[in-house]
Amino acid sequence: MKRLYGDNLNQVTISPLNDYKHEKLGNVYMPPKIVHMCEDNGVFKKTKIHVTQYKDVFFKDDKVNPRIFLQGEAGSGKTTFLAKLALEWCRESHVSSASDNSSLFFNDVDVLQSFVFVFYITLRNSVKQFDVYTLSKEQIIDTIYSSQEDREQAYRLLNEIMKRERCLVLLDGLDEWTGPGDHHNLPTLVLEQSQCVLLFSTRPWKLTVVKIMPLDRYTSLHLEGINKPFEFSRIILSCLVDKDELELKYSAFEQYIEKQELGELLLSPMMLSAIVCSYAEGIELKGSKCEIYTLLVESLFKKANSNTCTFQQSPFPCFIRTEYIQPNLEQLNRLAEMAFHLLFVNAKENSLVFNITELKKFKMDERKQQDFVLKSGILSAKLTASTLRSSSSFMFIHKSMQEFLAAYHIACNTNLIDGSISVYLNRHPEAYLDISQVFIFLCGLDVSCAEKLSSMMDERDALDTFHLSYCHKMFNTIVLAGLREANANGYSDIALKLSHFNFNNNNIIDLHKIWENNAANAIVLRVDIDDRKPLENPRISPGNDECASQITFDLHSCLELRRLELSGRCILGKGKYTIRFFCQMCFRYV
Template sequence: MLGALMIHYDRTLSHFPSSPLNDWCHARLDDVYMPPYMLLMEKDKGSFKKTETQITKYQNVLNQQTFIQGEAGSGKSSFLAKLVMDWCGIAKTTQTREPVMIQETNYAESDTRAKKSTFFDDLTSLKNFKFVFYITLRDSVKVFEILQMIREQLIDEIYSSQEDREKAYRLVNEIMKHERCLVLLDGLDEWKSPDDRHHLPTLVAIHTQCDLVITTRPWKLAEAKIPDSKVETLLHLEGVNEPFDVSLRILRCREDCTNSEDVKKKHSAFVSYVYRNNLCDLLASPMLLTLIVQTWAEGTELKGNKCQIYSLLLESLFKKANSEEDHFHKTPYPCLKETRYIKPNIEHFNRFSEAAFHLLFSEKKENSLVFGIEQLTQYKLYERKDFALRTGILSATRKASTLRSSSSFSFVHKSVQEFLAAYYIACNCHVIDEVIPGYLKRHDNSYRDMYEVLIFLCGLNISAANELSILMNNADCDCPHYLDFHDGFQELILDGYKEAVANEQDGICLALSHFDIDDENIKDLYNIWASNPSVVRSFKMEITEKYTRFDDENTESPKPDKHNSTTESSKIATRIEFDLSSCDELTRLYIINNASWGILIKGNLYIDFYFPQPDVFILVSDALVNNCITY
C-alpha cells in the first residue's frame, strides 16, 4: 500500500501547469517551487494575532492539529504538494536504506542560478510519519469522517476491484490506529459540513496517532466556530517568499530561453517591468506570479489590476477552443477593451458568468464549487460542457463508483468563478437586491465569502459595487467582532478602492462603518471617508511621527472631503480634516496623533460619558490637542 500510494502521489502531485494560459505546459514541482513566506499566529484574547516569527521548518508545521490560512492563490495547495513529495522521497529512502538525495536542477552558470533554499529542508521531520494522506476537501463535500474521505479519494483511485478495495479499507483503518500518520486536508473554505454538529472534518476516537494539517482561507476559520482548543498551531501563508527567484525558475522552464545569458537578460528586463508597472504586490500569489511572468514573456504587458489579469486569463482559455478574433468596439468594462478572443465567444462568456453567479450564491452551498450534471443542466451549461472542458474553464473529475461512472465539475479555480460571478452582477445589477439578501440570510457570515467578488465588481461596475458594499457592510456591522475596531472588512474595502482606481472608475462610494486609520492607509481611507460619515460607528486613528506627509515629493494629495465644502484644496497638501459632525451612529472613538503636521478632527460632537455606551472612549495625545481638536 505504501508503494502504491507513493506512485499515486507521483502521478498526481509531482507536476503542475507552469502557465495558467496553457494546461499542456507542465513543469516538475521541484523545478519551479520556492518555499512560501509563512508567519506564526499567536492567541490573543480569544482571537489570533499575526507575529513576526517566520516559519521555515517542517517541524514547526507538524503539530497535532495545524491550520494554515492564506488568501486565494497564495500557495496553500502547492505547499502541501511539496510536503507530500518530500515525504515520498524520505519514505522511499527509508524503505530502501539509501542515502537521501535531493534533486536539484543543473543550471548552466552559477551567476544566473536560482538560489537554493534552506527553508523546509528538515526532511527528517517527515520521517516520523509512516503514512501521509492528502485530501482535497472540495471533492468530499458533505462527508465529515476523514477515513471515508481517504476511502473515496485515495483507496478507490489506487485499487480497481471491490475485493482489493475492501482489503485496503480494513488495512488503512488498522494503520491509522497503530501507526503515526499525517493527514493533509486542503481547502476547508471549500468544504460544507453535512450537519450543524460538525464544523471540521473529524477523525474517529481510535485514530489517536494521526496529526492534521488543514489549509483554508482566513474567513472560513473565523466562521467555522472552531474552539481555540482545536487549534494547536495557526500559520498565515503570505505567499511566495522570494518571488523574483520563482520568476527566474519559471523563465528557465520556457523553451524560448535557450541559454543562461538569454535567461539573465530576460529576467533583468522582467524585474524592471514589474517595478515600472507597480506589480510587486501581485507577485506574492504564485498563481498570479506565474500568469504575469508568462504573459510578459509572450509579449503582453499588464498594468496592475486584477480585472485585467483575469480577463487576460479567460481570453487565453477561450483561445484554446476558438481562435477567431474580434474586438469590443464599445464596452463599459475597461478590462475587456484590449481582449481579442472574448467577443467571438461572448455567448459562452455570458452563460458561464450566469452559472458561476447562481452556483456561488445557490441555496445549497455544497453545490457552489463542485457540482454535477444536474446543475450543468439547470444553468444551461450542459450543451456547452464540451466547450467549457476544452477551454479549461471547467474541470471534470471522475467519481469512483462500483455501480456507474459519473463526473463532478468545478471551475478551474475559485477566483475564476468569482470573477465571472462579478461580471454577471455588473451586467445584471438587479440581482443585488433580488438574490444576494436571501443568500446572506440563509448562511451565517456568508458575506465574508463574497470578498473577492466585491473586489472584482469594483473594477467592473463601481455603482453596483457601491450597492453591494452597503449590504456587506451592514452584515459586517451585525456580526460580533473579535478585534477592537474591525475584522478585516476594512482591508476588503481598501482593496476594492484600489481596484476601482486602477480601472479608472468614477463615483467610488464604498460603504465602511469601522475606520482604523494608521500611517500606511490614511490617504486611501481619507478618500473612502468622504461618503461614509453618516454610517460610521467606530473611528480609530493612530498616527506616528514617522509618517510621510502628503506634500512630500512623489506623494499625491488626497481628494478634498466632499462633505466639507469649506476645505481649501490648497491646504490639503499640509493638512487633512475629518469632520465628525454628521457621524450620528458613532459609538467608539480612539485617537492618537503624534505627527507634527496637521490633522484636524472637527465637528460639534456631543459625547455624554454617563450615557450607557461603555464603548465610547477617547485617548487624545498632546500633539493632537495642539493641532486643534474641537468637539
C-alpha cells in the same frame, strides 16, 4: 500510494488562466513565507515568529500538534505547499532540484519520515463527507485498486494503520468543504485514531465560521506568499522563454516590475504567475496595469464559476480577450459598486475592512453571492472579537484590487466624478494623493473620466504651498503614470491636467507631452537634466554639434508661471523670462 502522489501531485499549472501549461513541481517550487499565528479572544493574529522548518509546523515544545491550520489568501501557495510536503515524504528525488536554491528552508525532511503514512485528501472532491477514514478510502484506496476484493483488504489495513501508527492527514481546501449539514463543522477522526495528525489548508474566512473549542489543541500558521519572489519569477520565466533569451528577458522583467511598482504583488504566487505569463506574452511592452488586474479578476472568477463567454462588444480594451468576466458580470458590477462605496462614501476608517452590513447594501449577503466572492478569493473574511458576540469582517484580497474595481465602477458611471468623488475630495482635501491608484486605473479605462478627475486633483495639488513641493513631485509622478497607463491601453490623446512640472532624465519625453497641453496652466517649471546620464528617449536635433539632445519649451503662453528653475545642458526656451541658473548650462534665447 507514493506512485499515486507522484502522478497526481507532481504536475502544477504555471499560468492562472491556461490549464495546459504544466511543469513538474520540483522544477518551479520556491519555499513559502510562513508565520505563526496566535489566538486572542477567538481571533487569529499573525506573530513575527517565522516558520522555516517542518519541525516548526508539526511540533510545539517537543509535543506534536494534533491539528494544524495553514491559512492563506487565494493563490498564496497553500495547495502547492501540501503537495510538496507529500512528495518530500515520498522521497521523490526529482522534487528537490529547484528547492536546492533555498536549502535553508524546510530542509529537515527527516521530520516527515517520522510519519509512517501521509494521506493527501482534496476536500472539494468530497464536500459532504466528514469522516477522515472514509475520505481516505474514497480518494486514495478506491483510486489505487479496481477490484472490490482488493479494496476490502486495503480498507481493513487502512483501519489498522490509522489506529496503531502515527499518520499525517493533509486536508487541502477546508474553505471548499461544506460538510453534511449537521454538527460536524470539520472533518474528524474517531477516538481510536488519536495518533493521526490533521493538517488543514484554508482561506482565512473559513476559520471565521469553524467552531474551534478553546480547549482544543491546535496550532495556526499563516502563509503570506513566496520567500524570494524574483527568484521564483526567473524560474517561471525560464519555462516560458527560450534558454538563450532568459537572462535578457529576466533583466528586462526586473526593470518592468520596478517601473510599474508591482513588487508587492509578486508575493502571491497566483499574481506573480499572472504577471510573468502576461509579460512573457508581450503585455509588458504596453505596461498596462488594467490588463494585469483584469487577468487577476479572470483567474479568481474562474475558481468560482468556470463558464466561459466573450464580449461581443468589449466595454474596455482590457476586457477584449477575457472569457470569465462576461458570465460573471453581475457579480463584478456588485463588487465594483461596493468597492467604490467603501473607498469614496464610507468613513475612511471603514473603507478597507467592513462587515456583513456592507454586503447587505449591495445584495451580496445571500448565500449564493457570498459563496461566490469567498470561494473566488476576491474577498476574504476573518473573525472579529467583541465583548458581546463574535462577527465576521471582510476585505478585498488586496487594496489595489479594490481600487481597480472602484475605477471600473466609475468608468461605468461617469456621473460619479462630479458627484460622490467631488464631495469626497472637498471633504478630504489631502486625499487627492491617496486615490492615485484609482486615477491610474481610470486612465486605462475611460479617458474623459480620467481627464475630469485629474483636473479636480490638480486643483487640490495647486493649493499646496511651496514648502510642500514633495506633494507636487508626487502628483507629477501620478499624472505621468496615468498618461502611460492610457497609452498602454491604446488611448494616445489624453489631456491630463498638471500645474507643477518637475522634469528630469527619466520623465522628460512623457512629461513633455503633458506640458504641451498645460503650458497655459503651468505654475512651476523645474528642469533638472544631468547631461552625464542618457535621457529616457532623447529627441535628436540633427545638425546641432553643440547639443545632440534638445528639449524645447515654448514659454509664450505661460501666463500663470510663477517659478522657473533650469539646471543642466541643452535646454531651449521661447519667451521673455529671467532664467535662474543653478549650474553650468547652455541656454539659447529664441
